Amino acid sequence: MTNRPSDGLNIHLSQQYSGQSAFALNVDLTLPNTGVTALFGPSGSGKTTLLRCIAGLEKNQQGHIRLNNDQWQDHHTSLPTHRRPIGYVFQDAKLFPHLTAQQNLQFAIQRADKTQTVISSADVIRLMNIESILSQYPAQLSGGERQRVAIARALLIQPKLLLMDEPLAALDETLKQDILPYLERLCRSAKIPILYVSHSLDEVIRLADYMVVLAAGKVIEQGQTQALLGKLGTSFSRYQDASVIIAGTVNRQETEWGLSWLGFDGQAIAFKQAGEKIGDAVRLRIQSRDVSLSLSKQEDSSILNRLTVVIDEIENDPKDPSMTMVRLLAGQTPILAKITRLSAHHLNLKKGQIVIAQIKSVAVLS
């Protein structure tokens, strides 16, 4: 195989562990060179191993890794970890315990690639909101604060690629919710690609532009987050909380009722106000179990959101004979509705049919 220079992160890797686990990682991926790519998959599917290979931390890894035109590894050579321009954030913060937060950051600044500035110290401190804790030692910080310092430290290395391995996994639910907005701001503003390992569909939906799903060391699904979540027959469409993302612009507000409307693909959907203004770009999460279907607009229903949609595909749930998933298109935007097979039969639902999607509840993502 010939390797042509290309944009993005190009990973062609195999790594084998012998012994009891006998695990093999085999991936061939070209990932976007901006935005967040989530590595998703069950425990033991190889997500951490893949990150470690990219970082050059695994022995015996075979293949090539290239970011844009920089070759980190090929069949002949492999850059040692310290020469790969990466920032790495682990589950637990791994700060130096004998150094203050400020000194931990200073350590990164000294090691930084002086030829490029991804982010300034001032910006990172503001983005992670750590100004007031800089003089503290790690033991004096909460888990969430430690993790924010660890993320800042990884960025101040001025990496060309940021690797994040379940950065929220060690935090309780409240701390997770506290730190997610910082991560969101970072992910939206960073000019470098971020590879983000997570078990949590919620995190992935909020943060990732692109997704790669691993199972038993192989890539089983990949694509733009919005498109992949809106597909049938994937691991996501069979999730208990299968969801889609609707992205659009706020075009109406009724503050008296505490509601905003998101315009997308010629339609509008109401959601609970969450501080957004007219003209803001917002993404909403819609769970398939919150979508019901009717053949006509029921004006006497309490449900506000009634979208005119076309049935694109119908799939019976292979694990639950009572349920059916229906893929709908609102313009070009896919929406999934999880309904009973009996209802689908009674309504005689067919591909191409125009129906009304009634959406009960909508979560604001950003």
Ligand SMILES: Nc1ncnc2c1ncn2[C@@H]1O[C@H](COP(=O)(O)OP(=O)(O)OP(=O)(O)O)[C@@H](O)[C@H]1O
């Ligand atoms: N040093 C090692 N020696 C032998 N087997 C290993 C080694 N490191 C990882 N493995 C095996 O490789 C497989 C993949 O592990 P990995 O940690 O990459 O999975 P993961 O998807 O990140 O899992 P989790 O979500 O639980 O962190 C597992 O079966 C694991 O036991």
